Amino acid sequence: xxxxxxxxxxxxxxxxxxxxxxxxxxxxxxxxxxxxxxxxxxxxxxxxxxxxxxxxxxxxxxxxxxxxxxxxxxxxxxxxxxxxxxxxxxxxxxxxxxxxxxxxxxxxxxxxxxxxxxxxxxxxxxxxxxxxxxxxxxxxxxxxxxxxxxxxxxxxxxxxxxxxxxxxxxxxxxxxxxxxxxxxxxxxxxxxxxxxxxxxxxxxxxxxxxxxxxxxxxxxxxxxxxxxxxxxxxxxxxxxxxxxxxxxxxxxxxxxxxxxxxxxxxxxxxxxxxxxxxxxxxxxxxxxxxxxxxxxxxxxxxxxxxxxxxxxxxxxxxxxxxxxxxxxxxxxxxxxxxxxxxxxxxxxxxxxxxxxxxxxxxxxxxxxxxxxxxxxxxxxxxxxxxxxxxxxxxxxxxxxxxxxxxxxxxxxxxxxxxxxxxxxxxxxxxxxx
Amino acid sequence: xxxxxxxxxxxxxxxxxxxxxxxxxxxxxxxxxxxxxxxxxxxxxxxxxxxxxxxxxxxxxxxxxxxxxxxxxxxxxxxxxxxxxxxxxxxxxxxxxxxxxxxxxxxxxxxxxxxxxxxxxxxxxxxxxxxxxxxxxxxxxxxxxxxxxxxxxxxxxxxxxxxxxxxxxxxxxxxxxxxxxxxxxxxxxxxxxxxxxxxxxxxxxxxxxxxxxxxxxxxxxxxxxxxxxxxxxxxxxxxxxxxxxxxxxxxxxxxxxxxxxxxxxxxxxxxxxxxxxxxxxxxxxxxxxxxxxxxxxxxxxxxxxxxxxxxxxxxxxxxxxxxxxxxxxxxxxxxxxxxxxxxxxxxxxxxxxxxxxxxxxxxxxxxxxxxxxxxxxxxxxxxxxxxxxxxxxxxxxxxxxxxxxxxxxxxxxxxxxxxxxxxxxxxxxxxxx
Numbered sequence: 001x002x003x004x005x006x007x008x009x010x011x012x013x014x015x016x017x018x019x020x021x022x023x024x025x026x027x028x029x030x031x032x033x034x035x036x037x038x039x040x041x042x043x044x045x046x047x048x049x050x051x052x053x054x055x056x057x058x059x060x061x062x063x064x065x066x067x068x069x070x071x072x073x074x075x076x077x078x079x080x081x082x083x084x085x086x087x088x089x090x091x092x093x094x095x096x097x098x099x100x101x102x103x104x105x106x107x108x109x110x111x112x113x114x115x116x117x118x119x120x121x122x123x124x125x126x127x128x129x130x131x132x133x134x135x136x137x138x139x140x141x142x143x144x145x146x147x148x149x150x151x152x153x154x155x156x157x158x159x160x161x162x163x164x165x166x167x168x169x170x171x172x173x174x175x176x177x178x179x180x181x182x183x184x185x186x187x188x189x190x191x192x193x194x195x196x197x198x199x200x201x202x203x204x205x206x207x208x209x210x211x212x213x214x215x216x217x218x219x220x221x222x223x224x225x226x227x228x229x230x231x232x233x234x235x236x237x238x239x240x241x242x243x244x245x246x247x248x249x250x251x252x253x254x255x256x257x258x259x260x261x262x263x264x265x266x267x268x269x270x271x272x273x274x275x276x277x278x279x280x281x282x283x284x285x286x287x288x289x290x291x292x293x294x295x296x297x298x299x300x301x302x303x304x305x306x307x308x309x310x311x312x313x314x315x316x317x318x319x320x321x322x323x324x325x326x327x328x329x330x331x332x333x334x335x336x337x338x339x340x341x342x343x344x345x346x347x348x349x350x351x352x353x354x355x356x357x358x359x360x361x362x363x364x365x366x367x368x369x370x371x372x373x374x375x376x377x378x379x380x381x382x383x384x385x386x387x388x389x390x391x392x393x394x395x396x397x398x399x400x401x402x403x404x405x406x407x408x409x410x411x412x413x414x415x416x417x418x419x420x421x422x423x424x425x426x427x428x429x430x431x432x433x
Numbered sequence: 434x435x436x437x438x439x440x441x442x443x444x445x446x447x448x449x450x451x452x453x454x455x456x457x458x459x460x461x462x463x464x465x466x467x468x469x470x471x472x473x474x475x476x477x478x479x480x481x482x483x484x485x486x487x488x489x490x491x492x493x494x495x496x497x498x499x500x501x502x503x504x505x506x507x508x509x510x511x512x513x514x515x516x517x518x519x520x521x522x523x524x525x526x527x528x529x530x531x532x533x534x535x536x537x538x539x540x541x542x543x544x545x546x547x548x549x550x551x552x553x554x555x556x557x558x559x560x561x562x563x564x565x566x567x568x569x570x571x572x573x574x575x576x577x578x579x580x581x582x583x584x585x586x587x588x589x590x591x592x593x594x595x596x597x598x599x600x601x602x603x604x605x606x607x608x609x610x611x612x613x614x615x616x617x618x619x620x621x622x623x624x625x626x627x628x629x630x631x632x633x634x635x636x637x638x639x640x641x642x643x644x645x646x647x648x649x650x651x652x653x654x655x656x657x658x659x660x661x662x663x664x665x666x667x668x669x670x671x672x673x674x675x676x677x678x679x680x681x682x683x684x685x686x687x688x689x690x691x692x693x694x695x696x697x698x699x700x701x702x703x704x705x706x707x708x709x710x711x712x713x714x715x716x717x718x719x720x721x722x723x724x725x726x727x728x729x730x731x732x733x734x735x736x737x738x739x740x741x742x743x744x745x746x747x748x749x750x751x752x753x754x755x756x757x758x759x760x761x762x763x764x765x766x767x768x769x770x771x772x773x774x775x776x777x778x779x780x781x782x783x784x785x786x787x788x789x790x791x792x793x794x795x796x797x798x799x800x801x802x803x804x805x806x807x808x809x810x811x812x813x814x815x816x817x818x819x820x821x822x823x824x825x826x827x828x829x830x831x832x833x834x835x836x837x838x839x840x841x842x843x844x845x846x847x848x849x850x851x852x853x854x855x856x857x858x859x860x861x862x863x864x865x866x
Contacts, residue, residue, distance in 0.1 A: 251829055254839075258822045261815075261854075263846030265698070268839045275834040276709070279729065296712065382694075389691045396684055401708040406687075406701045407840075413696030414847055414864060421694075431847060 003027040006155065007060035007083070009053065009076050010097070011038040013240065014126070015066035017133030018096070018159055020045045025136065025158050032056035057083035062155060066096045069248055070103040077107060084116055092151045094122040096140075096159075100252045101173035101180065102259065108172045120148035123172045124156060125179035127186075127353045128164075129226065130240065137161035139353045141182075143174035166349055169342060177339060180256055181346060183249040184267050184332040185355030188404065189223035190246050190287050191270040192324045195404050196224065197231060198294025199320055199391075202400045203313040207232055207299040210317060219321035221357040231288035232300050239286030246287050247274040262338050263432065266324070266331050269407040294401065316391045320405050323388035325359035326377075327408040327428060332360070333367045334432025343368055367429040375424020382421030384428070385412045436460040439588065440493035440516070442486065442509050443530070444471040446673065447559070448499035450566030451529070451592055453478045458569065458591050465489035490516035495588060499529045502681055503536040510540060517549055525584045527555040529573075529592075533685045534606035534613065535692065541605045553581035556605045557589060558612035560619075560786045561597075562659065563673065570594035572786045574615075576607035599782050602775060610772060613689055614779060616682040617700050617765040618788030621837065622656035623679050623720050624703040625757045628837050629657065630664060631727025632753055632824075635833045636746040640665055640732040643750055652754035654790040664721035665733050672719030679720050680707040695771050696865065699757070699764050702840040727834065749824045753838050756821035758792035759810075760841040760861060765793070766800045767865025776801055800862040808857020815854030817861070818845045 003026040008019045011033040022029050023046045031042040032050040043049040050056035067073050077084050104123040111119050124142040132138050140160040156165055168174040200210040211228045250271035257264040304310055336346050351361040366376050388409045395402045415431035436459040441452045444466040455462050456479045464475040465483040476482040483489035500506050510517050537556040544552050557575040565571050573593040589598055601607040633643040644661045683704035690697040737743055769779050784794040799809050821842045828835045848864035
């Protein structure tokens with residue numbers, strides 16, 4: 001069966017990868033972007049250039065919207081030249097942009113109020129980065145009516161890895177909420193990568209050796225592994241993953257959390273530091289440039305001098321990573337439970353995508369199920385507190401900021417006011433329950 | 434009766450004021466400082482210059498140590514030229530520096546181990562700023578043995594206002610702990626002053642009008658009133674109250690809190706932002722320069738334009754101040770209760786000193802006593818959350834960081850996980866219990 005014809009808007013880093021992959025897979029893709037250069041690049045890669053939103057939408061039974069934000073999506077869909085007025089009857093509209101759940105639900109309502117309830121709306125944010133976008137192996141979190149999902153399914157499957165198309169129950173908004181929960185971990189881990197490696201540099205540790213040891217051990221996060229090369233090469237201009245992107249996602253998290261009256265102290269701390277960096281001119285730089293908030297010169301220049309105790313220093317760095325990752329996992333899991341998310345799906349998604357950490361992957365289920373007498377982390381809440389306190393004190397003595405380390409410690413200590421210090425350290429999740 | 438002869442070390446902003454006031458009161462004060470210019474200035478004001486630590490200490494039955502930090506005090510007391518070796522038998526040693534309680538307790542131990550237990554040690558940090566130092570109207574928080582306090586009492590009284598000599602029960606360390614608890618509010622309110630006025634400027638509000646309205650209303654803090662003129666004049670070089678001073682005090686708070694396993698999320702947030710400013714070169718600047726973390730140009734240049742809704746904007750600024758001050762009060766009170774501090778004394782001290790805020794002054798006792806059905810704040814916890822959420826969302830929409838506002842909201846929302854949202858807003862203190 002020949003592949004369908006698709007309209008596509010938003011040919012940025014992710015969108016270009018997705019659209020060109022669809023072209024390679026056999027679709028006829030009519031691509032549009034506000035930047036003509038992006039359209040030209042797409043045409044050069046075999047795509048069909050559209051010269052206007054209207055041209056991208058007319059007669060297209062399938063349409064993918066991959067712009068960067070909800071305001072952009074609103075303009076693309078319902079603005080003066082908005083595509084909704086041009087889409088044919090019963091078209092399938094797939095929004096792959098990362099937007100708040102309440103926004104995509106407002107799109108469904110606006111389609112009704114504009115007498116276009118014939119349009120089949122799929123809420124399907126993605127995760128995985130530009131490489132997986134171009135390879136068609138993204139993780140997709142898709143919500144919508146049965147009819148809409150069924151219509152979009154082949155395209156969704158072609159964009160995603162075999163096991164990474166998550167059909168999220170709950171209709172339009174459920175996909176975006178799942179992505180938002182995933183981004184709780186992503187938003188924290190991105191800043192944590194800079195905080196951990198910046199702290200290591202302050203301690204005089206060689207960056208590459210530190211990253212290799214953390215990657216191969218309990219402190220691993222997908223984000224640290226992914227961002228490290230750009231961090232060490234200072235490959236920031238323009239950013240492969242611009243600060244503004246994760247800042248936008250952090251805003252979706254904290255705004256959604258406020259609507260749900262749910263605390264997200266680490267996401268919020270990360271967001272505030274991203275905002276501070278924004279005002280320092282980091283908007284378009286790669287988010288791995290956040291290492292500058294912790295270390296003033298290139299980390300590549302740090303070579304462990306002979307006179308430092310490398311093992312103790314490394315232990316501090318590892319403990320910082322573990323402490324942040326523990327509380328990050330608790331925050332994301334607490335929020336997921338609060339939103340009554342399908343937990344196995346949430347776990348499967350996060351542990352196989354950019355939000356993954358070894359701490360999350362190994363202990364998330366214990367956090368959900370509650371605590372046995374013996375936890376799987378091998379340490380009590382009091383022991384986790386003691387380890388992180390040592391790190392935070394060392395950084396303080398050295399006048400090094402540790403925004404997330406300190407925020408994580410506050411959460412652990414607040415948890416300690418509620419539960420006995422002898423429970424397994426995963427018990428920190430109870431502060432959110 | 435003629436006044437005694439006193440040795441004095443540390444003729445900085447506070448020490449100079451205190452020492453010259455003692456001179457005016459009739460004491461013979463032999464002053465020393467590592468900076469010769471400070472000694473000369475003191476001599477010009479009628480003080481007796483000491484050319485060495487030894488000269489400042491020999492034959493002085495009374496000695497005041499007003500250096501800036503515990504490491505400096507350690508050097509002055511027990512270093513190679515340390516004064517303890519030169520003080521006469523049964524001398525009275527008053528440490529007015531702000532140091533951690535555990536440090537001043539270590540001084541008591543070291544006096545014993547050096548066979549100088551004859552020295553009467555008084556732990557007596559001060560509060561009130563340079564003006565009150567020079568006027569002899571400081572607040573003093575004094576701990577020590579009955580004999581030591583009795584010996585030092587006339588000097589302590591001469592340094593302090595009539596009702597502001599607080600004899601803190603608990604011996605050496607109790608004074609420093611009381612000061613530390615006071616500084617919880619000071620450290621938070623100093624950053625809050627910049628956050629509140631910086632946010633007002635971002636909203637387009639005239640700074641002076643905003644400050645006047647906040648000062649005369651529920652949002653008042655001693656720190657905002659005190660720092661505002663320097664903030665608006667950008668009178669920062671060198672600082673009347675250098676960033677490093679409040680940063681040191683914040684470090685005493687968070688280090689003491691870690692030792693007590695007690696969470697201080699707002700103090701910790703403030704400390705991290707002070708540390709970030711330190712690395713941006715603000716060390717010696719006045720702490721009111723923290724407004725630069727929130728607004729990039731002089732706030733004096735902001736004149737409310739005609740097209741903004743001044744009343745709604747002001748309400749947001751006021752709500753920010755109220756939200757921060759509420760959680761700051763809860764954090765300080767929770768910590769004070771945890772340390773089993775003499776609460777009426779703590780309340781009297783804070784409400785009449787630099788840590789005061791209208792929120793603290795009016796609602797602290799309700800926070801201690803627990804909650805009646807009707808609180809005195811006139812609003813429920815859920816209402817306080819809703820107000821602060823609106824502020825935080827507005828700032829987020831404008832890309833303005835609100836470090837304390839967001840941290841305060843996280844604490845309120847974490848409290849909301851423990852107590853019913855219908856309790857009076859002072860119920861936030863229960864998150865610390």
